[in-house]
Amino acid sequence: MTKNNPIGLFDSGIGGTSIWAEIHELLPNEDTIYLADSKNAPYGQKSKEEIIALSIKNTEFLLNQNCKIIVVACNTATTNAIKELRAKYDIPFIGIEPAIKPAALHSKTQTIGILATKGTLNSELFHQTAQQFHNTKIIEQIGHRLVPLIENGAINSPEMKQLLNDYLQPMIDANIDYLVLGCSHYPYLIPQIKKILPKKIKIIDSGEAVARQTKNILQEKEILNEENHKAKTIFYTNSDPKVLEEILKNKHSVIKKDF
Structure with a gap:
């Protein structure tokens, strides 16, 4: 794993972009890949087993994109699945829980x-x-x-x-x-x-705290990207990308349909 590998984030939809924005502001040199599983939103109405299965699927996708750390940018996925994710994968996970x-x-x-x-x-x-x-x-x-x-x-x-x-x-x-x-x-x-x-x-809300914790873990693992370059972000969605485009205002992103 190198410092140039991207940060991965996933959520049950577009909501975790509020977490992404805080991370992007604090860590402007980091490339990021965001996965919006809007087709399965909301996770909050699903069983623990379903949430764990979806979280594993999302994690596998981000690992295939060579992400160096994964931010579970979803309260429901964190509180129901992060323990299982940390046990299953040898990569740092950052969770988000109510402040x-x-x-x-x-x-x-x-x-x-x-x-x-x-x-x-x-x-x-x-x-x-x-x-x-x-x-x-x-x-x-x-x-x-x-x-x-x-x-x-x-x-x-x-x-x-x-x-x-x-x-x-x-x-x-x-x-x-x-x-x-x-x-x-x-x-x-x-x-x-x-x-x-x-x-x-x-x-x-938890956005700033999650961004700070992400930076702390990257520093601790010595995989913080300190090169001064324009970071790239790719957003993946399995639903209509229009709402995601509106939220992001097309400022920083490449949006890809389906994953």
Whole structure:
């Protein structure tokens, strides 16, 4: 494995591009390959066995592209499958899980909200993390229908607005002061969410932390690309590429259909 090999990322769709953007900004010299498994989105409604099988399939694809490290840019895949991936493959994996810790540590009201998929909220890893902060009340909400709407380009639709209102109002009523976004798709909803939440409620996602951890592991393994060159990114999708193109604004990318 050389420093010039690309970083691989996969998600159940376009959501993990929010993680890719943070990594690309922090590590501008790194080539990246992103796999959007939109055909199988959302992972949050699938069984643990299905999620593991899809994660293995995605990993195999990225390994065939000679990736030096793989970022599981999906909360559901991380919380359900990363343990199995690390046991199966001799390559570093970076996971993404809901940022409960910073929210719980900084909360003044001792009440935080988390908006995530069913697969993440039901996972063993999530429950292990949440139990560490038993003095903090955690208001959990499954984001039913949010991922399919994002995947279909309906971020600003009336249905999205109604769903977010329904999901967030009980959290506001419970006096949360932090909202944790527990799905890599959800950062694309921040403008919508900010219209609903009082300004005193802070929104936390995991993107920056994942980018920093990726850099740390690359340095630790001595495979950080320090050459100053224009990085290449290839995005693969097995669904209609139009929504991915719109999200990316065609700034950095080559988009390939199917994998």
